[in-house]
Amino acid sequence: MLKEVIATRYVTPLREGGSLPGIVEADDLGTYVMKFTGAGQGRKALVAEIICGELGRRLGLRVPDLVRIQLDPVIGLSEPDQEVQQLLRASGGLNLGMDYLPGSLGFDPLAFEVGACEAGRVVWFDALINNVDRSWRNPNLLVWHGELWLIDHGATMIWHHNWPSAEKAVAKPYDASDHVLAGFGPDIAAAAAELAPRITEELLTAIAADVPDEWLADEPGFDSPDALRRVYVTTLLARARTIGDHITLGERSKDKPSQAPEWLAGKPPRRAVK
Structure with a gap:
């Protein structure tokens, strides 16, 4: 289970995108x-x-440590921004935290070189989870102590917003043409050979167990959190077997709109804040 902590001080909002993390x-x-x-x-x-x-971390990718955070909205009473106040009041109880990486920089493909092996592993992983939000428009990568770190996975597994589509999602191809690492010659075949065998039912079951019951409860069509966890496991397990053969690397688009869902559309470029 993820470590659980209690928030003691709200420091500052990160004014990027629609979620307003802090x-x-x-x-x-x-x-x-x-x-x-x-x-x-x-x-x-x-x-x-x-x-x-957690899946990325267990595959050897760098992802900031995750924790469960208990929030008492009273800690934000001194925050002058009404939007932040409303968000804190609506979020009392259990929330999610990612280890803050002080001094990290937003990834710039013109300033930081990525090897074909590492690029391939990241692209394959993003294809597995159907990440539509690691593009040249919005990399969602940080450079910390000279190494690449993956952040912001909220726009993944789009099928879980419409569970009847999950079965079809297993075989859905992944267009990596706009992926921020597409220009580094990602060795996808090597990544698939290395990583796909490591995606086991046991691994995915252990990871799904980290999701709090209260975030899985009352999902239409499922009679328990464990039933919902099971579908996450079976969908990712089946997708891992073949996704390496269905990744496309074509010419980067210039004016094609982002494939990210509506609630992520229009996010400004990430600044070096985390």
Whole structure:
């Protein structure tokens, strides 16, 4: 189970995108980027953060450590922004935190070289989870201590917003033409050979168990959180077997709109804040 901490101080909002995450300090003396259950994306974005973030970490990719954070909205009473106040009031209880990486820089493909092996592993992973939000428009990558870190997985597994589509999603191809690492010659075949065998039912079941029951409860068509966890497991397990053969690397689009869902559309470029 993910470590659980209690937020002790709300430091500042990160004014990027629609979710308005914030930096908080916690009772373990750690500092975290906190994502809220009361944000417009809802709890499914946090479910995706846990499943995909923990899966990436167990595959050897660099993802900031995740924690469960208990929030008492009273800690934000001194925050003058009404939008932030409303978000905190709507998010009392359990939320999600990512380890804050002080001094990290937003990834710039013109300034930071990525090897074909690492690029291939990231592209294959994003294809597996159907990540539509790691493009040249919005990389969702950080450089910290000279290494590449993956962040922001809320816009993944789009099928869990429409569960009847999950079966078809297993075989859905992945167009990586606009992926921010497409220009580094990603070795997708090598990544598939290395990573696909590591996606096991046991691994995915253990990761799904990290998602709090309360974020899975009352999902239409499922009679329990465990029943819903099972579908996450079976969908990703089946997708891992063949996705390496269905990744396209074509010419990068210039004016094609982002494939990200509506609640992510229009996000400004990420600044070096985390």
